Amino acid sequence: MPLPDDAQLISVDDHVIEHPRVWLDRVPARFGDAIPHIERLPDGNDWWIYEGQKAGNFALNAVAGKPREQFGVEPRTYDDMRPGCHDIADRIRDMDIDGVWAQTCFPNMAGFAGRVFEAARDKDLARACVKAYNDWILDEWCAYAPDRQIPVALLPYWDTEAAVREIYRVAEKGARTYTFLELPHLRGFPSYHTDHWDPLFAATQETDLTVSVHFGSSGKSDMIPPEGGLLGNTVNEITVMGLNSGFAMAQLLTSPLFHKFPRLRFALSEGGIGWLPYLLERIDYVWERHRWYNNINREIPPSALFADHIFGCFISDRAGIVNRHLIGVDNIMFESDYPHSDSNWPHSRKQLAEALADVPDDEARKIAELNARRVFNFPRTSAAR
């Protein structure tokens, strides 16, 4: 049974390329040249310049529609990418071509969870940049097609009080989720095992937002050797990024977090799902043996927390689909990853339908649409029916 035609495909991991005026139009002018802006440098490339320094380009992050043989070196200017990368009207057209009805978009220049702003010198400017991004993504990008875009906010997470204020502000404006560090300790912050994030997650639970932790959002770990990274062998590095989500999940499920916040939801963005059955089984095996001398809940097996709290997604993952009942069909979502290199644009819906050929209709509907609508509190509108 292929994907039913009336299922509206929702992708829970896509990306925007911020257009050149996102911050120029919204950050107070007193910050002057320090405001993130685009300059075409003598190397012929468009670069983000922030606080006087290069803050990234687009290579590999805006390749939708390109032949794979060109991956890696292109694009380096706005002229060399599909307008759908940064223009919402074009994005909706590209989604229509791809068979994707709605999506969540993560930032590019800012880093998956905003670590470019975390690392900045001027924290007043950084907070203003986060606010500007949120106003842009909510008021311009998502407002253009509110039934087609699930709003993803950024947080000034390095300042817990400011992050809590921003959670209430963006929730009021319609955000459904925010992007957060998958492994905060990799950026020098306390881990999920600590109480450090309690005010932030209390606000998250109160506003009913979902926490989206995108693989790679905490930056590089030491698991990738220099020769296996972007300058030598990206296949090594990109292959294992989904395992980062496994480390995040194990930390979440062994921490006190879901005991403290019983309605909190985490989406493992771009993490894949095929490794989930292994890790869910393994975590209980270890808990059974080692709970007695550890600072961990001794009554509830960690895997029992998964169903209510953690949601995975996939692009192409035969092992995960075959084993969907070992994961829980309610905890699996789809992602198209437009315009990144993992994307199958313009064939996302076609390829998903093929991948779900042996999956019953009711399960396919959940995976393609219904789970994302529930997890992100994003019901069908009457206009969309």
Add this chain to the structure above:
Amino acid sequence: MPLPDDAQLISVDDHVIEHPRVWLDRVPARFGDAIPHIERLPDGNDWWIYEGQKAGNFALNAVAGKPREQFGVEPRTYDDMRPGCHDIADRIRDMDIDGVWAQTCFPNMAGFAGRVFEAARDKDLARACVKAYNDWILDEWCAYAPDRQIPVALLPYWDTEAAVREIYRVAEKGARTYTFLELPHLRGFPSYHTDHWDPLFAATQETDLTVSVHFGSSGKSDMIPPEGGLLGNTVNEITVMGLNSGFAMAQLLTSPLFHKFPRLRFALSEGGIGWLPYLLERIDYVWERHRWYNNINREIPPSALFADHIFGCFISDRAGIVNRHLIGVDNIMFESDYPHSDSNWPHSRKQLAEALADVPDDEARKIAELNARRVFNFPRTSAAR
């Protein structure tokens, strides 16, 4: 169909606790008090003392037969562990109780791959300690029951020339494998992507030894936060250790290694198998997209190298057994992990038989026995038939 009674169960991941005289009896006396030896300190515990410093104890590494409620704090002396931890005659009796016919044993005091010696100040002494360990494991431990023990050697891997000499020496004495760093770059050595290890792997291929890379052999990565480690929440840390084997596998399969050494074999010791279908699928997905601009073989998909070169093992892994055909039944082995905390001693064979209840006999025989005999070049002897 349960495991056939005539299948001889072979475990490819078990451990020795070195007895107190392993090094005292074999390292030249001129090294004096620097030689590793046991002292019972005022805290009441037996400690390894090496080069005048504490070099470890046994907690969690010799718990076979203990109630789980006691895990973590015990044992701290030789008196408080089963003699089978360090005495080969008792070990064979414990294997008989457990239904395990043969096994590979990894060191304890030395670290899984010998990094205690790598980190030592006196490298002459360190090389002598490696040689002493190998003489002990080959001439005393394995020689006692040559059809019941598959000899695992140590290498002075920090000195490639010395390591090559030791490979030829131990191969001549009957070793079938050596224990090596799963992720050498985590210890500051060049990765598998480089040519650094070529002399070592050339000797390995020539002697037909298998490389055993035990999870955790390279030490801690930065993926575990302080509060999720041994001092706070071991469940977090132990749960994800199998993912280390995934990072090692991805590095091996994307490196030039198996193109340079087409007969080289790696065993992913204690790594689990349930994540393999995901990673094998993922590595080709990434390679299809990213091979063109990377320093990687562009003709042969990485997963195609797996069958001939990489072998996994499991204790309890329902996802892996269900998906065994996505892995390859020839590439799956069993491990009992005696006397560590993961072990199901004295029920290893019983639990494996239950886990393989739905697996056809011919596949069960491969998983329980035949694959290990082939991978480690350890045929049945006439006495053992």
